[in-house]
Amino acid sequence: MSAPPAIAPPIRVLVAKPGLDGHDRGAKIIARALRDAGMEVIYTGLRQTPEMIVSAALQEDVEVIGLSILSGAHNAIVPRVMELLREKDMGDVKVVVGGIIPDEDAEALKKDGVAAVFQPGASLESIVSFIRKACRGLH
Amino acid sequence: MKTTERRFTTISGVPIEPLYGPEQLQGLDGNPPAPGEFPYTRGIHRDMYRGKLWTMRQFSGFATPEETNRRYHYLLQQGQTGLSVAFDLPTLMGYDADHALSEGEVGKCGASVSSLEDMEILFRGIPLGDVTVSMTINSPAAVLWAMYLAVAEQQGVDWARVSGTLQNDILKEYIAQKEYIFPPRPSMRLVTDTIEFGARHTPRFNPISISGYHIREAGSTAVQELAFTLRDGFEYVDWALERGLPIDEFAPRLSFFFNAHNDFFEEVAKYRAARKIWALAMRERYGAQSERSWKLRFHAQTAGCSLTWQQPYNNVVRTAFQAMAAVLGGAQSLHTNSLDEAYALPSEQAVTIALRTQQILAFESGVANTADPLGGSYFLEKLTAETEEAANRYIRRIDEMGGMIAAIEAGFPQSEIAAASYRYQREVETGERTIVGVNRFQSDDQPIELLEIDESAANHQSAKLAGLRKRRDNQRVTQTLDALRRAAEGTENTMPRLLDAVRAYATLGEICDALRGVFGAYQETPRL
Numbered sequence: 001m002s003a004p005p006a007i008a009p010p011i012r013v014l015v016a017k018p019g020l021d022g023h024d025r026g027a028k029i030i031a032r033a034l035r036d037a038g039m040e041v042i043y044t045g046l047r048q049t050p051e052m053i054v055s056a057a058l059q060e061d062v063e064v065i066g067l068s069i070l071s072g073a074h075n076a077i078v079p080r081v082m083e084l085l086r087e088k089d090m091g092d093v094k095v096v097v098g099g100i101i102p103d104e105d106a107e108a109l110k111k112d113g114v115a116a117v118f119q120p121g122a123s124l125e126s127i128v129s130f131i132r133k134a135c136r137g138l139h
Numbered sequence: 140m141k142t143t144e145r146r147f148t149t150i151s152g153v154p155i156e157p158l159y160g161p162e163q164l165q166g167l168d169g170n171p172p173a174p175g176e177f178p179y180t181r182g183i184h185r186d187m188y189r190g191k192l193w194t195m196r197q198f199s200g201f202a203t204p205e206e207t208n209r210r211y212h213y214l215l216q217q218g219q220t221g222l223s224v225a226f227d228l229p230t231l232m233g234y235d236a237d238h239a240l241s242e243g244e245v246g247k248c249g250a251s252v253s254s255l256e257d258m259e260i261l262f263r264g265i266p267l268g269d270v271t272v273s274m275t276i277n278s279p280a281a282v283l284w285a286m287y288l289a290v291a292e293q294q295g296v297d298w299a300r301v302s303g304t305l306q307n308d309i310l311k312e313y314i315a316q317k318e319y320i321f322p323p324r325p326s327m328r329l330v331t332d333t334i335e336f337g338a339r340h341t342p343r344f345n346p347i348s349i350s351g352y353h354i355r356e357a358g359s360t361a362v363q364e365l366a367f368t369l370r371d372g373f374e375y376v377d378w379a380l381e382r383g384l385p386i387d388e389f390a391p392r393l394s395f396f397f398n399a400h401n402d403f404f405e406e407v408a409k410y411r412a413a414r415k416i417w418a419l420a421m422r423e424r425y426g427a428q429s430e431r432s433w434k435l436r437f438h439a440q441t442a443g444c445s446l447t448w449q450q451p452y453n454n455v456v457r458t459a460f461q462a463m464a465a466v467l468g469g470a471q472s473l474h475t476n477s478l479d480e481a482y483a484l485p486s487e488q489a490v491t492i493a494l495r496t497q498q499i500l501a502f503e504s505g506v507a508n509t510a511d512p513l514g515g516s517y518f519l520e521k522l523t524a525e526t527e528e529a530a531n532r533y534i535r536r537i538d539e540m541g542g543m544i545a546a547i548e549a550g551f552p553q554s555e556i557a558a559a560s561y562r563y564q565r566e567v568e569t570g571e572r573t574i575v576g577v578n579r580f581q582s583d584d585q586p587i588e589l590l591e592i593d594e595s596a597a598n599h600q601s602a603k604l605a606g607l608r609k610r611r612d613n614q615r616v617t618q619t620l621d622a623l624r625r626a627a628e629g630t631e632n633t634m635p636r637l638l639d640a641v642r643a644y645a646t647l648g649e650i651c652d653a654l655r656g657v658f659g660a661y662q663e664t665p666r667l
Contacts, residue, residue: 076243
């Protein structure tokens with residue numbers, strides 16, 4: 001991983017944990033890793049509804065929303081986030097999802113506009129470089 | 140990597156010597172008393188598993204109470220000796236299945252239980268006087284326990300005969316798992332209500348299972364798991380004493396729950412140190428007179444967070460080693476994870492292999508033939524002493540902060556765990572820690588059959604609730620909820636009021652809403 005050129009503003013990322021689940025180990029690790037990689041990270045904390053997440057993304061003017069979902073509720077939550085982003089003309093915000101997401105669900109989420117789905121075992125480096133590439137065209 | 144370059148530590152970062160001998164044990168309690176003798180470092184029973192094998196208790200629950208009840212009958216037929224209920228997230232958070240926030244979550248992580256009717260279905264055909272049942276429920280634990288006791292009542296089983304365990308450990312929720320509803324102090328009052336009620340009415344039931352499992356799953360070290368759990372235990376003891384309960388009337392029913400992680404010897408040392416610290420504290424710190432108060436009894440579960448999505452069949456092997464650590468550490472009951480749990484709740488086939496793993500340990504491996512067969516190992520005794528010392532340092536620090544609630548409010552255990560979990564993840568990232576199939580020895584994954592839970596469980600549960608709300612005596616529901624509110628506002632024990640409310644078929648959500656109205660809801664400040 002090489003640092004982005006100094007002139008580029010840091011990538012702003014909202015890390016959110018939607019749904020009722022409280023297991024925040026993954027969300028916190030990702031948030032720290034993105035911050036260590038030079039990004040500006042806003043961590044929403046737990047139990048965020050899709051409405052709260054999209055409104056925070058708008059207010060914080062982020063380029064990326066990272067959602068951590070382990071409970072199996074992704075098929076109810078993620079499409080709602082995507083729909084709200086489209087409604088608010090925020091289609092350029094990139095949504096990445098991490099957690100326990102079966103392959104076929106991951107495909108369906110990507111068809112709905114999710115930029116990437118990271119399953120268990122994905123390296124921090126792969127997540128950081130994906131976001132850099134998606135936002136700045138850099139590795 | 141050459142041996143000279145590699146750092147040798149336990150998975151929690153404790154340095155390991157190339158060889159241990161008598162010189163490492165000088166000045167230490169290297170020769171602890173026999174199993175069954177204070178402070179029970181080597182186990183709480185002299186004859187250990189010859190006297191009674193550990194209870195094989197698979198944590199289980201999914202979709203509707205109807206489907207979970209069928210799984211329970213299956214597990215009991217397969218030779219499982221106790222039940223352990225997994226509830227879904229809406230139940231854990233005190234919402235009914237038809238609540239807006241329950242959308243997409245009903246039945247996904249456990250069984251959906253919104254009312255006494257669901258609890259009746261969950262235990263249909265299961266005699267609660269004979270089978271011991273553990274329930275993993277925390278913030279609304281008192282409500283679910285009231286439902287359980289009401290089902291026992293319907294079955295004609297005397298509460299004095301009902302045996303099992305309620306997890307009911309709210310402190311570790313604020314520390315690690317984050318499934319809390321009310322703020323810490325009213326939550327502690329509810330826990331104390333159950334401990335008090337249990338001491339009076341259910342002498343064979345453990346009203347609490349003080350849990351390190353979730354602390355470890357959140358990424359803590361073994362020492363943090365041990366220290367935070369035992370310090371939580373002291374907090375519950377302090378509150379019960381404050382209530383006026385004599386120590387020896389409730390302490391024997393306090394039970395514990397630890398993780399069984401990858402690092403074999405570190406885990407065995409952790410269980411041994413736990414027993415020693417607890418026994419000493421109960422006798423010295425709290426002046427308990429009864430031997431039963433001194434003995435730390437624990438359930439163990441293999442580490443869910445160690446299971447890999449890649450090459451899932453390897454998880455059978457990981458789980459077997461972890462389970463052996465729990466047994467050699469003297470566990471009273473054990474859950475072994477299924478190979479598919481990095482993906483989903485386990486399929487029937489996967490859970491059967493997990494149960495068979497315990498049966499192979501118990502009946503083929505020979506490790507249960509003699510008490511504490513590892514006792515006297517230079518390495519293990521040294522590691523036990525180091526673990527004890529490191530845990531005591533944390534415990535003193537939390538004492539100095541004014542106890543666990545103050546420490547939680549300051550974010551202390553939370554940030555210690557977050558730092559440990561990040562450090563561990565970086566070690567995996569750099570390859571310093573090997574995870575077979577993930578950062579070394581990768582290959583294509585073998586596909587496995589998974590249990591799928593669709594939205595039909597949610598629809599079924601919602602329809603049942605609608606029927607119940609029409610059928611029940613709604614005036615009685617209102618009256619019992621009003622009485623509960625008054626009890627919550629005052630200082631009387633809430634258990635009798637909770638029992639009245641569940642018997643009237645007030646739903647879990649209605650009861651928790653009544654309590655939310657009195658106690659308020661808790662939200663933590665997000666910290667990284």
